[in-house]
Amino acid sequence: MPLFVILEHMANGLLVGSYYVVLALGLSLIFSLGGVVNLAHGAFYALGAYLAWEVQRRLGFFGALALSPLGVAAIGVVIERLCLRRLYREDPGLALLFTFGLAMAAEQSLRLVWGATGLPFGIPEALRGQIFLGDFIYSRYRLAVLAVSAVAVLGCWLLLNKTSFGLVVRAGTRDPEMVRALGIALSPVLTAIFALGVGLAGLAGVMSAPLAGVQPAMGTEILTAAFVIVVIGGLGSFWGVVYAGLLVGVVRGLTVLFYPPAAEASMYALMVLVLLVRPRGLMGERFERFE
């Protein structure tokens, strides 16, 4: 097998990994600050794709790219304030179960509204075609996905590290009681983080739509991938999730090349290995409330 085919698949894996990173980052944020294992994360991802389909029919792809994540975030705000808020003080298991029920209901509601078969979602005109870099051929769209993901990741990083909102979030992941003793109310921050987290999932959904299609089961399919990434990268670690997302993308790209049937299974095996050997992942921190 020529080396450059391997490299090409690895690179492709990286490109695909980039929107996984966006998805997983959202999940990790909700995990770290809210303490919630969001099993409905895939549902928000799917919702992002579906909303994008609706918006792009009227306002084009770029409109969808901008508006769909916002729509998903808005729905996230409503759910957090009405329902999730009651569960923070309880056993984390209860919130996990709630998000599980939400995932169930959400997938079905997608079927109800848009039908059980997939929706067609082509690559937008402006981004079709290939770009040639030496011997390598890349689809323009995938490079665009990489660019948007990079912007999103960078934006998150800036938000978390250069704004006072981010300061409160970072402090709150370690000692929420002390944050309150400094005069800062945490509940609006929790709502905002949940909205941001699911908004990122929606964004990943929009980006994946032309690549993987839009169908009701897309949420559940990608959910385990998102968990694998967060677990490998480590809870509470920003860059850990980024590296893990790219790693998972590359591993997938390679296994698809060498032994396609094992592609998914290898990912889950990796997750099992990490959970058994080093549950806090590559770069994560210890969260006692999860143990």
Added chain:
Amino acid sequence: MSPSRLRHPLLVLAGALLVLPLAMRAIGMTDGVATEIAIFCLVGLGFNLLLGYTGLVSFGHSAFFGLAAYAAALLQIHRLPGHVLLPIVFGTAFAAGLGLVIGFLALRRRGVYFSLLTLAFAAMIFSIVFRWTSFTGGENGLRGMTRPSLLGVPVESQLSFYYVTAAVVFLAAWALWRVVHSPLGRVLLAIRDNERRARFLGYPVQRYKLIAFALSAAATGLGGSLFAFLKVFVSADLVHVAFSGEILAMSIVGGMGHFLGPPLGGAFFILFREILSEYTAAWQFWFGLLFMGFILFSPSGLIGVGGRLLGPLRRGGEEAAAMAARVTPEPGQEVPEFFRGAPVVPGALLECRRVSKRFGDFTAVAEVDLTLADRRLHALIGPNGAGKTTLFNVISGMYPPDGGQLLLAGRRLDGLPPERVVGQALARSFQITNLFPSLTVFENLRLGIQARHPRRFDLWRPFTSLAAVHEETQALVRFLGLEGVEGAPVASLSYGGQRLLELGLALAARPRVLLLDEPLAGLAAAERERITALVRRLSEHMAVLVVEHDIDRVFAFADRITVMNEGRVVVDGPVAEVRDHPKVHEVYLGHGRDILFADAARASSAGAGAAVLRVSGIDTFYGKSHILHEVSLELRAGEVVGLLGRNGAGKSSTLKSVMGLAPPARGRIEFAGRDIGGRPPEEIARLGIGFVPQGRRLFPNLTVAENLELSRLRRRGSDGVRWEPERIFEFFPRIRERLASRAETLSGGEQQMVAIARALSGTLRLLLLDEPFEGLAPAVSEAIFVSIDRLRREVPILIVEHDLDLVLALADRVYVLDRGRITHEGPAAPLRADRELRRQVLWV
């Protein structure tokens, strides 16, 4: 809980199974649907063994269901065509084996990680089954199964297959019923309620969890095998991860707290599916909504809803609970039989030789030598942070020591896990009540006694058949004085009752060495008397080591006392020697050294102004523990007030009550003319109260600059002093140099400065300091002292500190707290100068 004969769950189940096909036909459903319901009842029961009874959330059961189905199908198709029973048995056994393997791996983690592991396994297995089409047929599945006869009955017709299935389901349910009521089953409940305490009773918890996991997998597998024959077809859909979720949803909707809950949920799920799918394709949507509704409003499921509707018809339980809350236990005179008669062990029964324990950089226990003789009451005292509880934790096996040895009757104890330590007849009680909340008083104690019994792994015979265990439990109940309330749930006991039960749990292990961690904490005087008498009686039969802060009583009841300070033993000897030992006085009362550098500042202090903070008669509780009793104090502008007292007196709790972190149940707290009692902490902080907590609690992942910036975000009031960064740096020049360092890299002294600076940032009208000198070297303490002293002119300060020399030099006035009450109030100067007065007010 003894349901009347007619309401016995197994009879209800049998009745339901008998009439199910008729009921189904009546609403237009097929016998196949009835069979599916029966199978799902079984799956629910098996799953609930893990969820409701052991407290483990597994997403992996789709694997057991589906792979058992495949195992049965493949065996029949390839090896035993025409057989039905053997494939079913094989499928079940296969699932059990798989359960052992997956369980062994997944149970190495707990909580959310355990659940994620089961999810990963389920997803992995599904993707393998889905893709390995040559073996499994993938989506399209395997055909070629037949269903001629089972257990001698021809089952080609749906109805006859139903009745045979129902019989199998009933037998399995009966078996599970026996498991749940066996000694092993009761331990599962304990693990669900409080896994750690179960270990400290002596149960090897991992083994129990694994057995439960394997049994659960087997029951699910049996259901899967039956299902394969119901449909006479298997496909990858049976292994789909979503099915795990459906099993979970069924169990919760039905009600995981009751044996019949999940079967009810299973029936509900299938009927819901069958009926609603005639009207809409979106039945799963409605079920999902329903599931969410139950989580939010009735986590105890349908059974819980039913219970609440029927609630007014059942009074008995409530009365018992109310009585339990009022009864004050009167411990009996006679120590139970099973404690007596052990031969006296000469010399040292428990020995600690140069035991050390470190946590990162911090040395909690340093080279401690301690010897405990048999039939002695030995007390371990010392100020906060002395390392007493850490030593207990090391001895009882919670963590291994970093150095030194532990010997019990000559045998090495160090490195053993808690359950093995208990097996060596060393038991402990906990400082914070650590019981099995959903079980009755009797059951709590019985579990402790059962842990020593050879049949504690029995999963078949009823737990009530362990007559010896029952008798010993009765004797223990009588000894503790809990007769009459043994049937009440633990949560309804009064605080005193709970503390007594806590001690009782440690006794249940029939220890030769008993470790009691603050048995008198939070108790009223009369209760303290009773427990002291009880402990003294116990020390006639075993060795007892007690950590206590109630020094008066310690001196009255102990045979021997060890005093610890900062991780080391200061003095070890009989009461008379310790009580008057100069080193002990130093530890508790300070050196009486002059803090020379304070005098200059003191002289220029202008005297107190108007009251800034007024606390009037507050009572604060931690759960049921009554920490503060009618505490009143006042803080005026321009002064520093010290809160003194021994550990556990309630000093930090007072600060927390003011700050809103532990809101008072009664009384008033007024600050700058506003009533702040019970307000949320963020509101109180915004009014201008700065809090420097014990242990500093900087945000370790943020830099110094970020820690400071955080507190500037909110406090922008107009009154009070505004602390700009420049001003703060003037007070604490060292901080300017460390602005960009992460807080976790700072030294203790630097952290303390940053913590105080953080409290100052923004607008400040009152400063609360909790143990600011804890863990600091003398030179650093001096620097901090000077800074605080300079602050007195800027802002009123309320300080809690156990180093008496330092705090008496700082404070203008002091209050002394003892066991939650103010016992002394007055100027600091007399106490500072007169050591005899100090001894009177603060010592025994």
